[in-house]
Amino acid sequence: MRRVLVAALLSASLAGCMRKESAQPTPPxxxxxxxxxxxxxxxxxxxxxxxxxxxxxxxxxxxxxxxxxxxxxxxxxxxxxxxxxxxxxxxxxxxxxxxxxxxxxxxxxxxxxxxxxxxxxxxxxxxxxxxxxxxxxxxxxxxxxxxxxxxxxxxxxxxxxxxxxxxxxxxxxxxxxxxxxxxxxxxxxxxxxxxxxxxxxxxxxxxxxxxxxxxxxxxxxxxxxxxxxxxxxxxxxxxxxxxxxxxxxxxxxxxxxxxxxxxxxxxxxxxKGQGDTEREVAALEQRVALLDKEITLPGVDPKLKALKQGKRDELVARKQALLTAPxxxxxxxxxxxxxxxxxxxxxxxxxxxQALVTAYDADVGKMNLAWAKEHGQDCPKPKKGEAAFVGNAECRTCHEDAFPVYAKTKHPHGWETLEAQGKQFHLNCVSCHVTGYQQPGGVCRLDKVAGRDGVGCESCHGPGSLHVDAPSTDNIVASPGESVCITCHNPENSPHFDFATYLPRILGPGHGKPPAR
Missing domain, CATH: 3.60.21.10 (Metallo-dependent phosphatases)
Structure with missing residues (x-):
């Protein structure tokens, strides 16, 4: 009798495995x-x-x-x-x-x-x-x-x-x-x-x-x-x-x-009982949102960040269990x-x-680059008396003390982050990862990004040729405000961004703060 029972249980288990495998979609x-x-x-x-x-x-x-x-x-x-x-x-x-x-x-x-x-x-x-x-x-x-x-x-x-x-x-x-x-x-x-x-x-x-x-x-x-x-x-x-x-x-x-x-x-x-679940989920959502802000702060300690990320993942798992429970x-x-x-x-x-998304990423990069080479047009040159882009090297000649602070931010690596994900030729992404996109003298072609790749000084302070010729706070954006930042740090691309919290993290001597005496 015991052997019969074991055989029946084994048969049922194998049948369950076969049913589970057969439910998997066939990869395209x-x-x-x-x-x-x-x-x-x-x-x-x-x-x-x-x-x-x-x-x-x-x-x-x-x-x-x-x-x-x-x-x-x-x-x-x-x-x-x-x-x-x-x-x-x-x-x-x-x-x-x-x-x-x-x-x-x-x-x-x-x-x-x-x-x-x-x-x-x-x-x-x-x-x-x-x-x-x-x-x-x-x-x-x-x-x-x-x-x-x-x-x-x-x-x-x-x-x-x-x-x-x-x-x-x-x-x-x-x-x-x-x-x-x-x-x-x-x-x-x-x-x-x-x-x-x-x-x-x-x-x-x-x-x-x-x-x-x-x-x-x-x-x-x-x-x-x-x-x-x-x-x-x-x-x-x-x-x-x-x-x-x-x-x-x-x-x-x-x-x-x-x-x-x-x-x-x-x-x-x-x-009627759904209200209790909604309240518990809402409480977990609030805790996750707080952790998101702490995790994404510029300069956060890596070990602390890892601990907070682990806690966040735990809260998400608890929330998911509530939402998918029968x-x-x-x-x-x-x-x-x-x-x-x-x-x-x-x-x-x-x-x-995910394979469909990966195939799209590969295809669209080739398609966009080919289109730019065949149909792309350069940005118009700045009009007479209009500021032009000069690049970070010109800025460094007078603002050397600002560059150690700038180098510690993610801004100079903006183009590298796209390359790491294979999205450097995606039209949805490029505008916030180069300097002067679709502006006179800036970047208007995906096949001509060299020298403008990355988020340079002029991404925030504006084109600098007039300032280089005659340094003055009147011909440069001396202190970019929140309206400049949120053109890229918007709810879609930077959902946890908070101007008042992030700004101090990118300031330092020579870059928004007076030099230490």
Whole structure:
């Protein structure tokens, strides 16, 4: 009897391993389009389902890497979705749109890079098993024909898609106006949807107004567009009769919706117990944010930095465990929870999705460099009486005592950091890592960066030829203010930057401070 029991347990264990291995997506061949993963269909009587929602990605494959502990990345998002698919519950991945491009129009030199990036994003979405996606204005930057050529399962404005999710059906609707939102949500119910997720192509404020419309049949409304490029810096949940959600933009977070099914079909309600989890997660978020500021301070002691980074990773792991824990059984009523999965730097990346990003990085550098050599034009020369760039060597002749302080900062190594990541020919990155980008006498071609590579004195103080000829505080930016710094140290590229805290770290005798006597 004991041998039979051991054999049965061994057989079950091996079968479980085989099922786990079979759920892994097949790595795409070089140059091919990844296929949608075909996970084993969960039983139709599954006690719930998991929905993942992305939106307002704005053409971002991942963070630039200029700062530490930056959120985001399609490879981290893929890891979350594909790991959930290994479980017993149905998983649907839905995109709200405004994801393929970051601008409504492109300059000629941007076209090769941005189209290649949109292709990489679409391939990653297919790898994640995209169920359906709405479209927004930022998806049509290169026209509807380009967007449709990517082969993604699209949901046009005013359309409805009802998807099986185990014992229930999930209706996904796309709308651009409050009236369209009401009409599509009602139609989804008529077509048999038990739970309705509405993708509304507008901002959070406008979505709140739309969610108050009489006759709305949606269970949750996702606002899929931010007002400006830097307005989507936080995840937001507005609790109302119909909850309204806005995701952190640029692919930095996912919305996770956990559905719990009662024995009988019926209306869904936001689970009351979720408030305790939200408060605990918010407290952990605050502690992580404080550590981020301490870790990224210029000149922080390496040993202390390592200790703080370890503590930060521990807090992120605790937060992630809370956010991915199975929802409580709903009891006699159907329930759902809404959780934001912040794609923190310490979370794993899916290797197949990361391979798509790596291939993009390699391709786009070659494409941009080739474009610059064939079509690039030099910056115009400064007009008569206008200051020109002279380089650090000219500055050093009078300000030698400032250079030991400057050398200890990351500024002189700005170009090296790009080369280390293979992004020295990425148009999104170059402007903050060279001196005088797109300025008269500065850098306007990727193939002519020599002598302007790195963040030089003139990046902060302005072109210095007039100052060299007649030194005066009237013909140079003597004390650059915060407005100069945040052109590069903005919320996207330097999310933990604080001017008052950082400024003293780059000052010293001869550089903002009088010499020691």
């Amino acid at each position: 061949e070089a140059g091919s389009t990844p296929s949608t993963p075909t996970a084993t269909a969960p039983a139709s009587n599954a006690p719930g389902a998991i929905l993942f929602v992305s939106a307002d990605t704005r053409g971002y494959l991942g963070p630039c890497g200029c700062s530490e502990n930056m959120r985001g990345g399609i490879a981290r998002a893929a890891s979350q979705v594909l790991e959930a698919r290994k479980g017993s519950l149905p998983v649907l991945y839905i995109d709200g749109g405004n994801s393929l491009f970051g601008e409504p129009g492109l300059k000629p030199d941007q076209v090769p890079q941005e189209e290649r990036k949109a292709k990489a994003l679409s391939d990653a979405m297919k790898l994640m098993g995209l169920s359906v996606r709405a479209t927004g204005p930022l998806d049509d930057t290169q026209g509807a024909a380009f967007r449709q050529g990517l082969g993604l399962p699209e949901l046009p404005p005013g359309a409805v898609k009802v998807l099986p999710a185990g014992a229930r059906k999930v209706g996904v609707v796309a709308a651009q106006t409050p009236e369209q939102l009401v009409q599509t949500s009602a139609r989804a119910r008529e077509e048999g949807a038990d739970f309705v997720l509405a993708l509304l192509d507008t901002t959070l404020d406008a979505a709140q107004v739309a969610a108050d419309q009489p006759g709305l049949k949606a269970d949750v409304v996702v606002a899929t567009r931010t007002a400006t490029e830097f307005s989507g810096e936080q995840n937001k949940l507005v609790r109302a009769a119909v909850p309204v959600v806005a995701l952190q933009s640029k692919g930095r977070s996912l919305l996770r919706v956990d559905l719990g099914y009662a024995p009988k079909p019926g209306p869904f309600s936001l689970q 929802a409580e059984p709903p009891g006699d009523t159907n329930g759902f929870t809404l959780r934001f999965i912040a794609l923190e730097s310490s979370l794993p990346s899916n290797p197949d999705a």
